[in-house]
Amino acid sequence: MILDGRAVAGKIKAEVAQRAAELSKKGVQPKLAVVVAGEDPASAVYVRHKVQACTEVGIASEVHRFGGEVTTETLMAAVRGLNTKAEVHGVLVQLPLPPQVDEEAVLDTIEPSKDVDGFHAFHVGRLWQGRPKLVPCTPAGVMRLLTAYGIEVRGREAVVVGRSRIVGRPMAGLLVNAGATVTIAHSQTRDLGAVTRRAELLVVAVGKPGLIDASMVREEAVVVDVGINRLPDGRLAGDVDFATVAPRVRAITPVPGGVGPMTVAMLLVNTLEAAQTQLGGGQ
Ligand code: GUN
Secondary structure (H helix, E strand, C coil): CECCHHHHHHHHHHHHHHHHHHHHHCCCCCEEEEEEECCCHHHHHHHHHHHHHHHHHCCEEEEEEECCCCCHHHHHHHHHHHHHCCCCCEEEECCCCCCCCCHHHHHHHCCHHHECCCCCHHHHHHHHCCCCCCCCHHHHHHHHHHHHCCCCCCCCEEEEECCCCCCHHHHHHHHHHCCCEEEEECCCCCCHHHHHCCCCEEEECCCCCCCECHHHCCCCCEEEECCCEECCCCCEECCECHHHHHHHCCEECCCCCCHHHHHHHHHHHHHHHHHHHHCCCCC
16 A cells, blocks of 8 residues: 555645635734755745645745855844734744754744743654644655555554654654554664664664665655655655565555655644634644
8 A cells, every 4th residue: 555645735735725715814924934044945836835834724934045155143133023024923943953953952943832842842842741832844744645545553563764853853753642652773773674674663764775775675664755855866765665565564654655745734733723722822
């Protein structure tokens, strides 16, 4: 079974569009502000997708661009300005930031109620307390995709490969909350294959094409590939060797068309929920 993120994301976007229209009728159009610094080519593509998706569902957006030489202070000042703008409900700082910038300091500046990436310590804490508010978009999208296909998580042996702030860590938290037994593997794991072969549910978020081959996957596993890697010939590939792994498993996400569209859809959901919470109209 192929887990079609594009199709599921399409349904979520239709729901968001309806809810955004209801808010707009009450005189408040939800709005996302995106801060981008430097010239990372992948970031340029992601930001374009995010802005396009906002337009599709009736969420307003604005992009604040800074050069590659920008300072931590300048970005923090920009975020503080957005925190105080009532018409902006979501603030997203696109990562990675240029190397001279203190990424943590900039992210910590985002007002938690507007932090639609869910990276702030407040949201990380709430997630691990088992009472999440705004959840990072990619892992939230993975959970929605599994639910959409009726894939049970409770009681399952889950392995997450990768321990990043954006995916691996929050993914593990969501899976624990959903009742899975969770192992986090990462670059220091000694025998990666021995760990991944235990997984009934395997989520891979590393950024190395072909990292996971058929020998590393348990038969009948559900495999979620979060990697998006640009190959030298220009094609996109995940972290999982799709051609050899797909025939062995119960379900797998393609790249592209799997997790990527779900990430964007969940950003729209988070922006809408942030707007509703700020208006006192919901959780
Ligand atoms: N860079 C890659 N993925 C993400 C994401 O989900 N959020 C942000 N802000 N930057 C990213």
